[in-house]
Amino acid sequence: MRTYLDAHKHSHLDALKEILRVPSVSTSPEHAGDVQALAEHLRNHLESIGLKKATVHSTPGHPIVTAEWLHAPDAPTVLIYGHYDVQPADPLELWETPPFEPTLKGDRLYARGASDDKGQSFIHVCALEAWLATEQRLPVNVKILLEGEEEIGSPNLVPFLEENKVWCACDTVLVSDTAMFGKNQPSITVGLRGLAYLEVHVEGPTRDLHSGVYGGAAPNPATILNDMLSQCIDLKTGKILIPGFYDEVIELTKAEQEALHALPFSMDTYTKAIGIEEVVGEPEYTVHERVSSRPTFDVNGLWGGYQGEGAKTVLPAKAGAKVSMRLVPNQDPQSTADKFKSFIHSIAPPSVRVNVINHHGGSPVVMDLTSDPIQKAAQAFKEVYQTEVFFTREGGSIPIIADFKRVLGVDSVLMGFGLNEDGLHSPNESFSIEDFYRGREVSARFLAHMASDGTEN
Amino acid sequence: MRTYLDAHKHSHLDALKEILRVPSVSTSPEHAGDVQALAEHLRNHLESIGLKKATVHSTPGHPIVTAEWLHAPDAPTVLIYGHYDVQPADPLELWETPPFEPTLKGDRLYARGASDDKGQSFIHVCALEAWLATEQRLPVNVKILLEGEEEIGSPNLVPFLEENKVWCACDTVLVSDTAMFGKNQPSITVGLRGLAYLEVHVEGPTRDLHSGVYGGAAPNPATILNDMLSQCIDLKTGKILIPGFYDEVIELTKAEQEALHALPFSMDTYTKAIGIEEVVGEPEYTVHERVSSRPTFDVNGLWGGYQGEGAKTVLPAKAGAKVSMRLVPNQDPQSTADKFKSFIHSIAPPSVRVNVINHHGGSPVVMDLTSDPIQKAAQAFKEVYQTEVFFTREGGSIPIIADFKRVLGVDSVLMGFGLNEDGLHSPNESFSIEDFYRGREVSARFLAHMASDGTEN
Incomplete structure (x- = not known):
């Protein structure tokens, strides 16, 4: 053989x-x-x-x-x-x-x-x-x-x-x-981990506007998108702020924790391998726990307005983002997606139209x-x-x-x-x-x- | 003739x-x-x-x-x-x-x-x-x-x-x-109005990462960018939160206010013309005042991660935004740009590298x-x-x-x-x-x- x-x-x-x-x-x-x-x-x-x-x-x-x-x-x-x-x-x-x-x-x-x-x-x-x-x-x-x-x-x-x-x-x-x-x-x-993956679309004015002529009164979908997404996670504590997000999360058993703690880990090797200054997330969990056994909220894509070279003083008609949440037992992808969707709609200002699309998920x-x-x-x-x-x-x-x-x-x-x-x-x-x-x-x-x-x- | x-x-x-x-x-x-x-x-x-x-x-x-x-x-x-x-x-x-x-x-x-x-x-x-x-x-x-x-x-x-x-x-x-x-x-x-126009670049990992493998510990430049920009303006009150932003702003004189209030205005015509549900901004000022005599903060462009069709579970290596501020007497474009830059650097988490570029401005x-x-x-x-x-x-x-x-x-x-x-x-x-x-x-x-x-x- x-x-x-x-x-x-x-x-x-x-x-x-x-x-x-x-x-x-x-x-x-x-x-x-x-x-x-x-x-x-x-x-x-x-x-x-x-x-x-x-x-x-x-x-x-x-x-x-x-x-x-x-x-x-x-x-x-x-x-x-x-x-x-x-x-x-x-x-x-x-x-x-x-x-x-x-x-x-x-x-x-x-x-x-x-x-x-x-x-x-x-x-x-x-x-x-x-x-x-x-x-x-x-x-x-x-x-x-x-x-x-x-x-x-x-x-x-x-x-x-x-x-x-x-x-x-x-x-x-x-x-x-x-x-x-x-x-x-x-x-x-x-x-x-499981996955919930969604897309958020924010639509304001019917066309891109001159930010000088309308800035101060016309809703800005890019600014509003930033604001809504920033309300989903507290980056200081690593905690996800979507109501009910952690309801079904089961904490690791002592045995599972010990198995993870037994794995070799070098912070220096880890941060150097991906070129970051330092890790982020929930300080009360180890890095192994954070990336394998704790749920997450991440923005995977972001767009809106002018992305070219130089300056364009546009107040964009729309903006959007792709976001995903990694899930741990016993979180359910569909109900997590629903919680995110409800939360976004609950904080969306009445000046814009917000649409949330649910992509695939997994348990x-x-x-x-x-x-x-x-x-x-x-x-x-x-x-x-x-x-x-x-x-x-x-x-x-x-x-x-x-x-x-x-x-x-x-x-x-x-x-x-x-x-x-x-x-x-x-x-x-x-x-x-x-x-x-x-x-x-x-x-x-x-x-x-x-x-x-x-x-x- | x-x-x-x-x-x-x-x-x-x-x-x-x-x-x-x-x-x-x-x-x-x-x-x-x-x-x-x-x-x-x-x-x-x-x-x-x-x-x-x-x-x-x-x-x-x-x-x-x-x-x-x-x-x-x-x-x-x-x-x-x-x-x-x-x-x-x-x-x-x-x-x-x-x-x-x-x-x-x-x-x-x-x-x-x-x-x-x-x-x-x-x-x-x-x-x-x-x-x-x-x-x-x-x-x-x-x-x-x-x-x-x-x-x-x-x-x-x-x-x-x-x-x-x-x-x-x-x-x-x-x-x-x-x-x-x-x-x-x-x-x-x-x-x-005057103008300060800047660009913010946030860089995290040296390459796009799999959001499942690294999500929870690796800093996400898109999420961090959202968070920083959302700290620049309170969308509920329309107030810009950059420290010292309003220091040089002169309020309109009574005569100037009266001249603006004398201008014809129909809220219905205004919102319909640009297809918005309702206006935003500082409620204590009229729409004419908000768009002509009050300073603003707007995101003009936003990018990061995957913007294509479908779902890509990427934790982006970088994200960026173009932002501009409209200025009123006696705000100075350079000093306003400096205030924004200092503020962004002061709230930037140590996990990422943040670069702020100043484009053109005007008084x-x-x-x-x-x-x-x-x-x-x-x-x-x-x-x-x-x-x-x-x-x-x-x-x-x-x-x-x-x-x-x-x-x-x-x-x-x-x-x-x-x-x-x-x-x-x-x-x-x-x-x-x-x-x-x-x-x-x-x-x-x-x-x-x-x-x-x-x-x-």
């Missing part, structure tokens, strides 16, 4: 590069053709490595690709989930290499989606190929499900799961769309780290990386983890191969080639362990 | 259209060639109508065009000032006709600069042409000065005035760059409405429009009016031919053709009255 994987490093990397070249940006209507083309390419690839019934399923949005290998009657069934869509690449001018021309520099591969999630999910495809090529079988039953809408909130995945419950039935879901705790510090993610999730699949994943990591495995909580959201639990009744194993420095959603996203290579063996070993009765460790 | 002006309506309109076709946007470096070309075109035109020494003066920025006619030894000298540069046309998609293809619809001419200030300043050129064509002389000495940098704060005009004090010497400056009180309600502007100005030139301008208006003339204060800024006073020691006559509905600085800027035609006669008569000893009224 290892021989095969070693011999196929280059061909696997080349196959990944081919996938990264397709700009499958799910949020941009103009890239719909690229998303479709990549779905078909993946179907063909899954078929070519020996998986059965490789299929591109049409949805009202972007397609879902599935394939299977179900010839291990006494073994459990693993559903491997990944997504082949990516975030937009802008701001384009900040990329040092073209986002859709994967470029190897040192030990990292640069491209949009290199880590999130094309690179990570392709690791399992390589592991399946290695099993089928060397053993002509898989140790467990495997179903693979790749969606093209993760970055826009997976609107068609839950309907697909519900309509295909029988096919989707499994013992565990395997997902690689998270980060390791650090370089050579493999970890299994046992908690994820927070916490897994039992003592469960059999999670322990087996840790074992596979340990064998390949030759080091202890951390159990962490991540601040990001993978809403479908909660959906798998709800619709299929199973927990997921979050076997992350990314690193925090991968720059997900940022310019110059990259992925460690070494972890791409090693990940294939971790995946292959995990499948083998899943076939046995208990951990052998 | 009137016969000549009537006979040349079409040729004057065509000549104006030719000027409007040149996109002389002074704030955009890519339009520098257009600004230069228009300067040369104007020089040729001034020469062709019989003015002397028509010249394009190079400056470190855009050129200044001058011409003169100085053959009335016993008569006073009028310096006619105008500007041939325009504001940017964006947002382009909101124009119903191309901004640089002047289009006549009903009784209005649509184009960027139609009113501000190409249309208004060309009125005087037509009046001079009429005098020279019919009488082969002007009733007074005339110097004409057209600049190409008014919309970017006239950085090279004051140096020009100072270096050419002898040539610029005059008894009064005539400027048409303001609005009449209303349709068929001619007015002379006797007060203008507020108030004129004596009983002065001879202003009374003669009112007389000319009255003769042509056959109605009483209002004396108003405008909310906009023409910083060079204060500069003329300071450098040349003379007051200006603000003979506005615009209307509030002209849409200055907005898409679909337009100018009333009827006022363009009548304005030429007002200008011609004003020059005649200036030659006499006192008003004949």
